[in-house]
Every structure is written in C-alpha cells, then in structure tokens.
Amino acid sequence: QLVLTQSPSASASLGASVKLTCTLSNGPGSYAIAWHQQQPEKGPRYLMKLNSDGSHNKGDGIPDRFSGSSSGAERYLTISSLQSEDEADYYCQTWVSGVHVVFGGGTKLTVL
Amino acid sequence: QVQLVESGGGVVQPGRSLRLSCAASGFTFRSYGMHWVRQAPGKGLEWVAAISYDGTNKYYADSVKGRFSISSDNSKNTLYLQMNSLRAEDTAVFYCAKAMSSGYAFYAFDIWGPGTMVTVSS
Numbered sequence: 001q002l003v004l005t006q007s008p009s010a011s012a013s014l015g016a017s018v019k020l021t022c023t024l025s026n027g028p029g030s031y032a033i034a035w036h037q038q039q040p041e042k043g044p045r046y047l048m049k050l051n052s053d054g055s056h057n058k059g060d061g062i063p064d065r066f067s068g069s070s071s072g073a074e075r076y077l078t079i080s081s082l083q084s085e086d087e088a089d090y091y092c093q094t095w096v097s098g099v100h101v102v103f104g105g106g107t108k109l110t111v112l
Numbered sequence: 113q114v115q116l117v118e119s120g121g122g123v124v125q126p127g128r129s130l131r132l133s134c135a136a137s138g139f140t141f142r143s144y145g146m147h148w149v150r151q152a153p154g155k156g157l158e159w160v161a162a163i164s165y166d167g168t169n170k171y172y173a174d175s176v177k178g179r180f181s182i183s184s185d186n187s188k189n190t191l192y193l194q195m196n197s198l199r200a201e202d203t204a205v206f207y208c209a210k211a212m213s214s215g216y217a218f219y220a221f222d223i224w225g226p227g228t229m230v231t232v233s234s
Contacts, residue, residue: 032220033220034212034220034221034222036157036221036224042226043205043207043224043225043226043227044149044157044207044209044221044224045224046212046220046221046222046223046224049212049220049222059222089156091156091157093157093220093221095218095219095220096218097216097217097218098169098171098217098218099171099218100159100171100173100218101147101149101159101162101218102159103149103156103157103158103159104156105156106156106157
C-alpha cells in the first residue's frame with residue numbers, strides 16, 4: 001500500500017524560506033505527486049504537480065515563491081519570502097492509475 | 113472561469129441517505145475524470161470516489177464501498193455522490209475535485225470546490 005508521509009508541523013519566520021517534505025513509501029520512487037494548499041476554513045488549492053525528476057507544473061496564479069524539487073522517494077515544496085497568507089496546511093497527493101488516490105497527512109505551516 | 117461548486121450537504125440521521133451535487137463550469141466537463149474527497153473535522157483529506165471522464169468506470173475507497181455511489185450527468189455538467197446508510201464517521205466536509213489531465217480518471221487534482229458539510233447525527 002502506497003503511503004505518503006509528511007511532518008505534522010513546520011514553522012518559519014516572515015520573509016524566510018521553508019522546505020516541506022513528502023516521502024513516498026511502499027511504491028516506486030518514480031511516482032509524481034501534487035502539492036495542495038489549504039488555508040484556514042477554505043477548500044484545498046492546487047499548487048503544482050511535481051515529477052520524480054523535479055520538473056513541475058504550477059497552477060494558474062501560483063507565485064514564483066513556490067517551487068518543487070525531488071530526490072529519490074522525497075518530494076519537496078519550497079516556499080521562499082514567506083508571507084502571512086502562506087500560513088496553511090499543505091498536502092501532498094499521489095495516485096495509482098485505476099485504483100485509488102493517496103494523500104499525505106498534511107503539514108501545518110506556521111509563519112512566525 | 114473554471115469552477116466547481118458543491119451542494120446538498122446538511123444534517124442527517126444515522127442510517128439515512130443524502131445526495132451531493134457538484135456543478136462544474138468553465139471547462140469541458142465530459143473530458144475529465146472527477147473525484148469526491150472528504151475531510152472530517154480537524155482531520156486530513158481522504159479520497160472517497162472517482163468516475164472516469166465518460167462515466168463508464170467508477171472507483172471507491174474501501175470505507176464507502178457498497179454505501180456510496182458516484183455518477184455524473186454530462187448534459188448538466190454535474191457530478192453526484194449518493195450516500196446511503198450514513199454513519200457518524202461519515203461526518204465531514206465533502207469536496208469535488210477535477211483530474212488535471214483529460215482522459216485520465218486518476219491524476220493530480222487541479223480544481224477543487226469550496227466543499228459542502230455533511231453531519232451525521234441523531
């Protein structure tokens with residue numbers, strides 16, 4: 001069973017950078033994922049699709065401050081020049097074609 | 113603009129039924145796989161069900177298999193989730209989501225609705 005593991009929480013200061021991690025387990029390291037942001041009391045918002053080679057396709061209107069990278073079974077979301085509105089839950093998502101969708105447990109990002 | 117809007121949520125007693133709807137606009141609905149995802153209060157996202165772009169293939173999480181049924185009406189650009197035999201543990205915000213790549217039921221989700229709350233309580 002494919003599992004996505006995320007740290008429950010992260011924090012960084014206003015204007016700083018933060019790197020969130022999503023680790024794939026029990027599946028090929030070649031899986032692509034998607035990153036989603038969920039601000040308080042809102043629905044999720046697509047940030048980007050991130051491939052195993054680090055290439056990524058960002059959603060419309062997603063600032064350049066958001067970027068993705070990959071290393072082996074790890075998928076990263078880096079947010080630079082942190083702003084207060086970046087305080088949110090961040091979820092990674094992957095999919096097994098014709099079977100199911102898997103979400104990570106989410107990382108709650110606090111901007112100090 | 114591209115948009116999904118869910119409706120049909122509410123308070124329902126255990127064992128009863130409810131049907132959720134998701135109205136789509138701004139894209140060719142019939143070309144994309146669609147999904148339902150839920151989020152229990154204070155918890156993370158849980159995938160519930162998916163339907164292929166042409167409606168021929170349907171997929172369910174084990175937690176809802178046999179109780180929930182996903183369908184779509186391409187003439188109305190609307191996705192549905194029929195929920196039967198509801199349980200307290202089904203209490204959640206239900207979101208519909210669009211698969212990013214046409215022709216693929218399973219892919220990254222690039223559009224989400226704002227969600228509709230379902231509360232199962234006596």
